[in-house]
Amino acid sequence: MQHENTMEKIISLAKRRGFIFQGSEIYGGLAGTWDYGPLGVALKNNIKKLWWKRFVEARSDMYGMDAAILMRQEVWQASGHVSGFSDPLVECTKCKRRFRADHLEDKKKCPECGGLLGDEKQFNMMFKTHVGAAEDASAISYLRPETAQGMFVNFKNVLDTFHPKLPFGMAQIGKAFRNEIAPRDFLFRTREFEQMEIEYFVTPGEWKEKFEHFRTEVWNFTKDIGLSQEKIHELEVSDADRAHYSKRTIDFEFDYPFGKKELYGLAYRTDFDLKSHSEKSGQDLSYFDETTKERFLAHCIEPSFGVDRTFLAVLTDAYHEDELGLKPSSNEDGSPEAGEKRVYLKLSPEVAPIKVAVFPLLKNKPTLVEKAREVFEVFRKQGGAVAFDDNGNIGKRYRRQDEIGTVLTITIDFQTLEDNSVTVRDRDTMKQIRVSGENLERRVSEVLAGVKIFDSF
Ligand code: ATP
Numbered sequence: 001m002q003h004e005n006t007m008e009k010i011i012s013l014a015k016r017r018g019f020i021f022q023g024s025e026i027y028g029g030l031a032g033t034w035d036y037g038p039l040g041v042a043l044k045n046n047i048k049k050l051w052w053k054r055f056v057e058a059r060s061d062m063y064g065m066d067a068a069i070l071m072r073q074e075v076w077q078a079s080g081h082v083s084g085f086s087d088p089l090v091e092c093t094k095c096k097r098r099f100r101a102d103h104l105e106d107k108k109k110c111p112e113c114g115g116l117l118g119d120e121k122q123f124n125m126m127f128k129t130h131v132g133a134a135e136d137a138s139a140i141s142y143l144r145p146e147t148a149q150g151m152f153v154n155f156k157n158v159l160d161t162f163h164p165k166l167p168f169g170m171a172q173i174g175k176a177f178r179n180e181i182a183p184r185d186f187l188f189r190t191r192e193f194e195q196m197e198i199e200y201f202v203t204p205g206e207w208k209e210k211f212e213h214f215r216t217e218v219w220n221f222t223k224d225i226g227l228s229q230e231k232i233h234e235l236e237v238s239d240a241d242r243a244h245y246s247k248r249t250i251d252f253e254f255d256y257p258f259g260k261k262e263l264y265g266l267a268y269r270t271d272f273d274l275k276s277h278s279e280k281s282g283q284d285l286s287y288f289d290e291t292t293k294e295r296f297l298a299h300c301i302e303p304s305f306g307v308d309r310t311f312l313a314v315l316t317d318a319y320h321e322d323e324l325g326l327k328p329s330s331n332e333d334g335s336p337e338a339g340e341k342r343v344y345l346k347l348s349p350e351v352a353p354i355k356v357a358v359f360p361l362l363k364n365k366p367t368l369v370e371k372a373r374e375v376f377e378v379f380r381k382q383g384g385a386v387a388f389d390d391n392g393n394i395g396k397r398y399r400r401q402d403e404i405g406t407v408l409t410i411t412i413d414f415q416t417l418e419d420n421s422v423t424v425r426d427r428d429t430m431k432q433i434r435v436s437g438e439n440l441e442r443r444v445s446e447v448l449a450g451v452k453i454f455d456s457f
Contacts, residue, residue: 006257006316006319007185007186007257007258007316009319009343010186010257010315010316010319011186013319013343013345013403014040014315016403017039017400017403017404018037018038018039018040019036019037019039019040019043019315019404020034020035020036020037020040020186020187021034021035021036021037022034022035023035031183031191032180032183032189032190032191032192033190033191033192034186034187034190034308039353039354039404040311040353042353042354042385043311043314043315043347043351043352043353044194044307044311046350046351046352046353047225047307047310047311047314047351048173048194048196048307050221050224050225050350050351051173051196051221051224051305052064052171052173052196054217054220054221054224055171055196055198055217055221056171059169061164061167061168061169062168062169062170062171062198063158063162063164063168063169063170063171064170064171064172065150065151065154065158065170065171065172066172066173066174067147067150067151067153067154067172067174068150069143069144069174069175069177070129070131070141070142070143070144071141071142071144071149071150071153072141073140073141073142074280074281075149075153075277076126076142076149077280078273078276078277078279078280078281079149079152079245079273079276079277080244080245080276081126081142081145082124082126082142084244085124085125085126085145086122086123086124086125087100087101087102087122087123087125087180087181088100088101088102088120088121088122088123089101089120089121089122089123089181090104090107090117090118090119090120090121091117091118092110092112092113092115092116092117092118093115093116093117093118094110094113094114094115094116095110095112095113095115097110097112097113098181098182099111099117099181099182100181100182101120103182104117107120123179123181124179125145125178125179125180125181126142126143126145126177126178126179127142127143127177127178127179127191128140128141128142129141129142129143143177144175144176144177145176145177145178146176146195146197146304147172147173147174147175147176147195147197148197148199148273148302148304149273150172150174151170151171151172151197151199152199152273152274152277153277154170155170155199155201155274155277155285155298156283156284156285158170159287165290166201166202166203166287166289166298167200167201167202167203167206167210168200168201169198169199169200169201170198170199170201171196171197171198172196172197173194173195173196173197173307174194174195175192175193175194175195176192176193176194176195177191177192177193178191178193179191185256185258185261186312187308187309187311187312188256188258188261188308188309188312190308193306193307193308193309194306194307194308195304195305195306195307196304196305196306196307197302197303197304197305198214198301198302198303198304199269199273199300199301199302200214200300200301200302200303201287201298201299201300202298202299202300202301203289203296203298203299204271204296204299207268207299207301210301211248211266211268211301214266214301214303215234215250215266217303218252218264218266218303218305219232221305222252224350225310225314225348225350225351226314226317226318226347226348226350226351227254227313227314227317228317231254231255231313231317232252232253232254232255232263233252233253233254233255233260234250234251234252234253235250235251235252235253235262236249236250237249237250237251242267243267244272245267245269245270245272245273246267246268246269246270247268247269247270248267248268249265249266249267249268250265250266251263251264251265251266252264252265252266254309254313256312256313256316257316262309263306263309263310263313264303264304264305264306264309265302265303265304266301266302266303266304267301267302267304268299268300268301268302269299269300269301269302270299270300271297271298271299271300272300273300274286274297274298274300275297278297285297314347314351315345317346318345318346318347318405319343319345320343320344320345320346321341321342321343322341322342322343322344342399342402342430343399343402343403344402344403344405344427344428345402345403345404345405346405346427346428347405347407349407349447349448349449352385352405352406352407353385353404353405354385354386354387354401354404354405354406355379355385355386355406355407355408355448356379356385356386356387356406356407356408356409356410356444356448357386357387357388357389357397357401357406357408357409357410358372358375358376358379358386358387358388358389358409358410358411358412359372359388359389359390359394359397359409359410359411359412360372360390360411360412361394361411361412361413361414363390363391367417368412368413368414368416368417369390371412371416371417372388372390372412373388375410375412375422375440376388378441379441379444382441382445387401387406389401394411397409398425398430401427402427405427406427407426407427407447407448408424408425408426408427408444408447408448409424409425409427410422410423410424410425410440410444411423411425415434416437419436419437420436420437420438421434421435421436421437422434422435422437422440423435424440424443424444
């Protein structure tokens with residue numbers, strides 16, 4: 001199947017080039033966990049930085065948070081997760097494999113061995129643990145299945161320390177854990193993942209307006225990270241499918257190679273959480289409006305973004321095999337050879353883990369290497385997302401940089417030693433242009449900032 005083929009190639013590239021490794025790989029792997037390698041963590045951090053910039057730094061109504069993963073069990077009782085955060089589970093009576101009942105077409109027959117499936121049971125997805133040395137019921141805690149509750153339980157702290165007026169929001173990026181019955185599709189459904197969430201508090205009357213505001217902002221964020229807009233679709237979630245706390249939800253779905261699946265959610269959570277926590281904790285979590293002299297519970301709009309699903313969307317969207325059937329050959333000059341495929345990641349400069357790579361044309365010419373090191377240092381001092389590569393012939397080096405999505409490569413050759421000019425190559429078009437030394441820094445930063453297109457060199 002075509003999409004399986006594409007996913008296999010992407011997973012293999014992600015491993016080969018140091019983006020993503022299987023969790024606990026040397027022990028045979030741990031299902032539903034993945035480890036981010038050096039390039040993966042760089043790309044992931046770029047995504048998180050863009051999110052934080054748009055939703056926290058660029059606004060005056062947002063308060064950043066980083067709450068503890070472990071929380072008192074009462075938090076999850078009040079939120080409804082202890083009683084209701086479960087998926088329907090069925091087990092095959094023959095091969096004993098377990099499946100999510102709502103993902104099966106035939107709820108009676110095992111999709112693996114054809115055996116009879118047992119009765120449907122509710123399986124709670126929270127990872128349970130004990131805090132401290134005692135293992136009694138009072139010590140029970142859970143790894144958080146969402147970051148949201150860390151913000152609701154701190155609502156009063158933010159109110160008391162910063163005295164914000166409604167509307168205002170709290171934002172957090174952090175790990176979440178769900179003991180998924182069937183983790184699958186690489187980073188899409190995992191048991192440990194990261195979320196970027198906002199709880200935006202409003203007066204009950206303004207929820208519709210703010211819901212629309214965040215609907216637009218979700219789209220704007222997908223532009224920040226360079227996702228193809230035509231691959232994103234909104235889905236109005238029906239009454240029957242909405243989470244217990246939500247009065248309106250829009251899912252933002254993305255065309256992954258394995259199908260159209262949820263990337264983000266935008267939900268109107270009403271005052272459900274603040275109300276439950278007020279009742280359970282006995283603390284007053286209401287808001288007093290100085291103008292109207294009214295005291296009430298704030299309502300909440302929640303845009304929720306999965307970091308790993310974003311990473312996967314960015315990676316699959318960026319993966320390209322040259323339509324021309326060309327790849328950089330092993331020719332010294334890196335020119336393409338007919339009949340072979342070139343693989344490259346068309347990442348936007350904002351998310352690309354390496355923006356610029358610097359090559360000396362030949363490894364064994366100290367004058368070229370020294371000059372290339374000098375140029376490399378200039379870009380490294382600017383921010384670090386730069387690579388130095390003198391390993392193998394230039395064609396191989398281009399291929400390596402294309403596969404990791406490096407935006408521009410700069411080659412130092414013999415002409416550089418004469419007139420200080422260099423060759424700059426564009427990843428997407430493979431076009432090469434001669435740029436003078438004094439213009440290099442400015443020209444490169446313009447291209448990376450998207451101010452000038454490569455053609456303007
Ligand atoms: P699904 O229906 O796919 O299980 P969900 O509706 O339960 O997802 P939410 O509870 O809305 O997901 O979680 C918010 C966001 O967290 C999702 O939009 C997604 O980006 C991310 N997310 C949720 N579950 C996982 C998971 N198992 N692995 C990776 N990301 C996840």
